[in-house]
Each structure stands twice: as C-alpha cells, then as structure tokens.
Amino acid sequence: MKARSSILLGSLSAALVAFALTSARVVAADKIDPVADAKAFQNFFFQKFPTVKHEDFVNGPYSMNEDMKRQWQEKEEFPPYEFALDAGKEMFATPFKNGKTYADCFPNGGIGIRQNYPYFDEKEGKVVTLELALNRCREANGEAPYSYVKDEMASLTAYMAFTSRGKPMDIKIPDDPRALAAFENGKRYFYTRRGQMNFSCASCHVQSPGERIRAEILAPALGILNAMPIYRSEWSGMGTTSRRFVTCNSQTRAVPLDPQADEYRDVEYFLSYVANGLPISGPGARP
Amino acid sequence: MKLSLPLAMLLALSLAPAARAANEADYKSAYSAAEAASKEAASLRHQWTVTVSALAAAKKAGDGGDFNRAVAAAKEAEALAKASIFQAISEKEAWKAMEIR
Amino acid sequence: MASSIRVRATANGDITEVQALIQHPMDTGLVKDAKGELIPAHYIQQLKFECNGKDVFVADWGTAVSKDPYVKFSFKGAKKGDDLKVSWTDNKGGSDTTTAKIS
Amino acid sequence: MTAFTGPFATRRLILQGAASVALLGLGNLPFTPARAAANDKYPEEAFKQKSEADAVKALYGKTAEPSDKVKLDAPEIAENGGVVPISVTTTLDKVTSISFFVAENPSALAASYKIPDGTIPSIANRLKMAKTTNVVAIVEADGKLYSATKEVKVTVGGCGG
DSSP states (O other), X not given: OHHHHHHHHHHHHHHHHHHHHHHHHHHHTTSOOHHHHHHHHHHHHHHHSTTSOGGXXXXXXXXXXXXXXXXXXXXXXXXXXXXXXXXXXHHHHSOOTTSOOGGGTSGGGGTTOGGGOXXXXXXXXXXXXXXXXXXXXXXXXXXXXXXXXXXXXXXHHHHXXXXXXXXXXXXXXXXXXXXXXHHHHHXXXXXXXXXXXXXXXXXXXXXXXXXXXXXXXXXXXXXXXXXXXEEETTTTEEEOHHHHHHHHHHXXXXXXXXXXXXXXXXXXXXXXXXXXXXXXXXXXXXX | OXXXXXXXXXXXXXXXXXXXXXXXXXXXXXXXXXXXXXXXXXXXXXXXXXXXXXXXXXXXXXXXXXXHHHHHHHHHHHHHHHHHHHHHHHHHHHGGGGXXX | OOOSEEEXXXXXXXXXXXXXXXXXXXXXXXXXXXXXXBOOOBOEEEEXXXXXXEEXXXXXXXXXXXXXXXXXXXXXXXXXXXXXXEEEEETTSOEEEEEEEOO | OOGGGHHHHXXXXXXXXXXXXXXXXXXXXXXXXXXXXXXXXXXXXXXHOSSHHHHHHHHHSSOOEXXXXXXXXXXXBOSXXXXXXXXXXEOOSSEEEEEEEETTSSXXXXXXXXXXXXXXXXXXXXXXXXXXXXXXXXXEETTEEEEEEEEEBOOOBSOOO
C-alpha cells in the first residue's frame, strides 16, 4: 500500500511540474515560428541518432537498422516500383483528349519540381499537394480525376518524384497568417493522439523510431515523406502519402478522414517543411 | 493517468446488472444515445473504428430482435464514443506536451 | 503493351550478370479477394534464358515466388552485344518473351 | 486462292500446311530431344509435396547432406513475408541444379533452377514465406546433394488496426 501511494504522489508532483513547464512555454509559443520549429525538429533527430548521416534519414527504417538496410539494398538493385515508374513516365507524356499534357499544368513542365510540393496556394488560402494539383490539372483538361490513394496517381507521382531525386526538399511558407495557421494545424495533427490505441504520429515516429513494431522498424519522422510515393510489400503495390495516412489511422483504430482532408494536407505541409534541405528519395520501397 | 476515467466508466457500464430482458424500447433509447455520442465524436473528427463497428453490431442485433445483445452493444458503442470525445477534448491542449521544442 | 519482362544483362570479362524483374501477380490460389472468394492460382511455372542458341538458365517456379518476381544469376561464354532471349510460361497458359542485348 | 475453292480445297490446304509443319518439326527434333526433354520438364510432382523431405525425394530422388560449401544468405527477420530476398552461392563445381525450400510453407518447394555448364552456381531471388521457418537451399553437384539451412523470422507489420 505504501509503495502505491508514493507512486501516486510521485506522478502527481511530476504532473504539476509538467503543467508549470508547459504553461510557461505555452505563453511563449503562441507566436507560430516554423523556422524555429524546423530547427528544433531536425536537431532532435540529429542528436538522438548522431551516427546517422543527415541525408540518410529520408530512407526511413533503413537508416535505423542494418539488417533491414541490407534487404532494402537488395531490393533496390531492381526495385518493385520499376513498373509504376515506367507507367507514370508513359502517362505523363500521353496527351489528354484536348491535346494538352501534364507538362502544361506545371512549372518546368512538371520535371524536377516535386521538392516544392505541397505549397500554400494564396488564392485558395489552403495547402495544395502534388496529388491535388495533378487531379486539378486533369479536371481542367476535361479528364476524370484519379483515386488519391493508389494506381495511376501513385504512378504519376512516382515519376515526378523520380525526376526530383536528390534535390533537397524546398517547401516555402509565405508571410500569410493562413499559411502559418495551416503549418500549426499540421503540427497539431502530428502530435494529437487518436484512435482507441491512443497514438499520435509522434508516439511512434518521434518517441520510438528504430524500435520494432512486430516485423517492421519504425521510421523517424524527419524526412518521412521524402520517399513518397512508396511501394509497400504489405500492399504489394504503390501508395501515395494519403494512402499512408489513411492506413496509419485505421491501424490505431481511428476512423480515417478523406484522402485529401485539410488535416492531411496540413500535416504533409508541416512534415515536408521541417524536412527542408533533406534530399527527395522517392519513389521508395518499404516493407 | 488521464484516460483511466473513461475506462472506469466503460467498466461500470458493462457491470450494470440487466434487471430484466431488454425490450425494443430499451434498445431504441440505448441506440439513440449511442448514435448521438457517435455523431458528436465524428463532428470532432475523432471517431474510433471500434465505435462504428459496435454501433453496427447493435443495429444488426436490434433489427434481428435480439434486444439484450443490441442494448449491450449500443451501450458499448456509447461508452467508446464518449471515450473518443474525452480524448478529442483533452488532446486540444495535451498535444503540446509532446511537441519537440 | 510494354513487355512484362525487365532484364538487365551486363558483361564484364567473360562473365555476364543477368537480373530480371517480371510483372506477374504470382497468385498462390490460397488468398481470398474482397468479396471472400478464392483468387485462383496464377503463377509463372517456367522461366528460360537462352543465349547464342543455348539454354543458360532455366527456372521452375512454384507459388512461393514473390509477386513481380526477381532473379539474378551470371553465366560465362557470352560477350557484349550478344542477344539474351528471356521467356516465361504460367499455369494458365499465359506467356511472354523478350530479347535483350548484353551491354 | 480463287473464290471457288470451297470447303474441300481449304481443308486440303490446311492438311498440306499441317503436314509440312510436322515435317519441319521432325526435321530439327533429333538434334535436341535428349537435352530438351530431360531438363525442361516442369517438376509438377515435387511442387505438390507438402513436406521438404518429400519434395526433395520427388525432385532429386535422393537426400542431401549439409555442407559449408553452400552459402545461404537470408535475413534475420524478414521485413515482409511476401518479399524475402534469399540468395545462395557455392564453391562446389559441376553444379547442375539449385533449389530453394521453405519448410513450413503450404508446399515446401519454392523454386528450382537448372544450371547448365558455363553458368555460375549463384542465384538471388525473392520468395514468399508463410511464417517463421527454415529456408533450405540444396545444390546438386556432380550427382550428389549438398544443403544449407537458415531460420528466417516472419511476422506481420504494423500495430494491428
């Protein structure tokens, strides 16, 4: 009995201390400061994993575990996303019924620009992801939109990512309160616990990257979207960022939002911004 | 520590002795309470998949006339929905504790 | 339609290293689809590599070979520019073939 | 081909065509019958066997002995049971066949390769594994069987859902 009460006392005082701490910081942190957030985010991972080369973080679980890295390198010799890549390249060049192609919708003809997505669209006042831009381009040219989750959309984004391989992620936040709010909303989503499992993205990808979750190794949150879209052996197929968000939600028993919900667009904005400077490594192969 | 309250609530509900066999009226009221809680959880965008399946199980049992099971499932769905509402509200501030600064 | 076979053959010295990736579902016949029905077995049974009129490698595969199967081997006796003929047949009588130049 | 040939003539044409093809076929048959028939037959029986021992017997008709000259490379823990990179290499010579078995798969024999002379006895491939079990590579060299075995742990990923 005595031990239990001392534990109770201990945790109460810890809670009090934590409360005091957060309240002090809450006041200071009201001003949204993406630059400071990104710096703190990157330093957290650089200090937690000093032996991992900075640009290696974009290889997710393979930067954390040698045995997994060997299996990955073996797969990369002739990667399973090879077919999606070729299909994407072919689709990208095939003109729409009205003769235009994707190249007409994107800066630089859509080649080597993936590192600037998602971007904040000041007209719309919202974050626009690469998948959204692709479907809007299709609709603007009288074509039916693709599923945001896999198949054609994944092949197209795989090809666009491939043309940006190695380029550092370069996400901009314009000096617009709505952009700052979107960044903050994405950050909130990233740290908010959800689902009956009561996990947030951070519970796995900040607190325990490199640990095992049954057969898989958890990827660090830093650069976790740089390899998108990914071919997952578990899906035995390609998947976009939205597919990853939707399936992660349902694994923690949270009902997923629709693939391009604002929260998903904002958390992609947040995660991409804090990974600025790290190379694009998509399309990726993952367990 | 914070979440023990809803779990306790969940336990209390399931232990409540069923006085007599539930009838359609009991099912209707339990189901509408569960549905209201589930709608609120969905509006907070914090719905749990298990709430949805418990609600569906309640409806299926209810339609099949097995009111005992339907009421139990509806009560479980309500408890789960309430727990997810509690989670949504507490997380409004709690997330900051985990933020990397 | 692009061939279902991607093959890379590179010769260094007398040894040619061959890697092949083939687009094929390799269904085991033990998996159920969304509606709960069994997806029938559909897998490559034999994959053959021929160079200069001679079989250099023959693979007999069962249902335990991964989807979009991959194989790597090397052989002697060929040089840059030779043709490597790759062909497969599956249990449903499907087949495909392609010829690659050894680079 | 005039329009009035009618069914008889076309039938004759088809018959002539078939005869010539058969002749052609016969023509080159004698050169490759022994080799083609011998090693091209798909080992249907062996792939049906459930256990590894039966599969080896059905495929080779003899048993293998472990040998450190057969180097089997497989992961500690498979990142995904559907795509397990497994490779084997051997210093034995006069190798004529290499096969891979996954002991507790629904049927043990996974893949069997014929190695004509001039082909280097070293193969990499990606196999499916139903669960944690032994992967066995068997090399047939100069008529005798040598094997290497390694356990690979397999489980699902993620936190469940």
